[in-house]
Amino acid sequence: MSTFQAPKGTYDLIPPDSAKYLAVREALSAPLRNSGYGYIETPGFEDVNLFARGVGESTDIVSKEMYAFETKGGDKLALRPEGTASVLRAALEANLHKAGNLPVKLWYSGSYYRYERPQKGRYRHFSQVGAEAIGAEDPALDAELIILADQAYRSLGLSEFRILLNSLGDKECRPVYREALQGFLRDLDLDEETRRRIEINPLRVLDDKRPEVQKQLTGAPMLRDYLCDACKAYHEEVRTLLTAAGVVYEDDEKLVRGLDYYTRTTFEFVHDGLGSQSAVGGGGRYDGLSEMIGGPALPSVGWALGVDRTVLALEAEGIELDIPATTSVYAVPLGEEARRVLFGLVTELRKAGVATDFAFGGRGLKGAMKSANRSGARYTVVAGERDLAEGNVQLKDMESGDQRPVAVGDLVAVVQGELA
Secondary structure, eight states: OOSOOOOTTOOOOOTTHHHHHHHHHHHHHHHHHTTTOEEOOOOSEEEHHHHIIIIITTSHIIIIIOOEEEOTTOOEEEEOSOSHHHHHHHHHHTTGGGSSOSSEEEEEEEEEEOOOOOBTTBOSEEEEEEEEEESOOOHHHHHHHHHHHHHHHHHTTOOSEEEEEEEOOOTTTHHHHHHHHHHHHTTSOOOHHHHHHHHHOTHHHHTOOOHHHHGGGTTOOOGGGTOOHHHHHHHHHHHHHHHHTTOOOEEOTTOOOSOTTOEEEEEEEEEGGGTTOOEEEEEEEOTTHHHHTTOOOOOEEEEEEEHHHHHHHHHHTTOOOOOOOSOSEEEEEOSHHHHHHHHHHHHHHHHTTOOEEEOTTOOOHHHHHHHHHHHTOSEEEEEOHHHHHTTEEEEEETTTOOEEEEEGGGHHHHHHHHHO
16 A cells, blocks of 8 residues: 555546546547647646636635645746636737637647535546637637537437526626626625625626525526627527527526636536536636736637546446457567567557557466456467467467467568458
8 A cells, every 4th residue: 555645636547447538538629629629738837817817816716726826936826727718828828819810729638726625526636628719709609619519428428418508798788787786686695705706796696506595596687688789699699500500408597607707608518417516517708808818809719528527427327438448469478589579579560550568577378368358459469489480479369269370470461450
């Protein structure tokens, strides 16, 4: 037993389960790669003010959950709690928006960090696949991203998720609604921390999950009644495009999400099989974020899908992914001469693109064949002194049990033919 363990609220991804997570990442990103989105990777930590300005100082993410620290050089940094602010910062720094091809379409995959109370589906270190379309105000772009996420989930076989949709208005109509909502909330029986939130970001109170708060929100002003004509038309076009694409969604007038930068379209993917942590992904439009972090006006939209929670959703639906074996051929040498020859053949097979492993450690035939079986290999190559003297190795089909001699010089071509 090691002296050390994974930090609280984290876990290790180890084979064979890690293959499932890789397959999920691949499935979530595949529709993006097929739709003009290029890959971007940003540092795991950033200037703390990037998140304080962009995500919002009043949010739980910044005020309670962010891992912030000061370096030996005095820089104040934070482990990234989400991906959008980092991706937008990188795009601005590289002047991608000046290349003349808007929107800039980017996707990413990585680890994120929040100091939260650990529970199933909520970890302090978690993985996401995300997408951002930067620099265009177009309801078709909002619809595209929702459709791509829907495609990604369905490609995994998921069917019991729901898409929640709302509009948060813009800088023209939301201030009017904000004032009306604040007037309503100030008359409620709320704790001091929630009262402070009313003054900073009252929409976040609507997202409060506590029953004693939700009970008092009955009759609260609804944002839909305050949307300007432009926001109404924009939102209706998003809804029309989704319907035309056959994407089923639910209007959720209380959906605000936990980040301050969202405007107009906001959406969430939820899976009721996950219990209290039902959100598996979400996103929305953030037309003012670029200006918040010192850039030009760049209306944008994006989402992030949780890898960890998507795996939990697969388990909740009883879906087993068809993950191919990591090894196609397993080589078992019997004796030193066979060891040298087979090791050379293993290298040749790998160069030819055949996933091949080797019985290391000088084990006997029985132990090596057990390892070959555990590896999931379709074929085993066995060679002893007598086989080599005849210029052959033995190729065994692990499914049928059939075994036949193959000339050493022909092995690579024969195996490629069998696996084709």
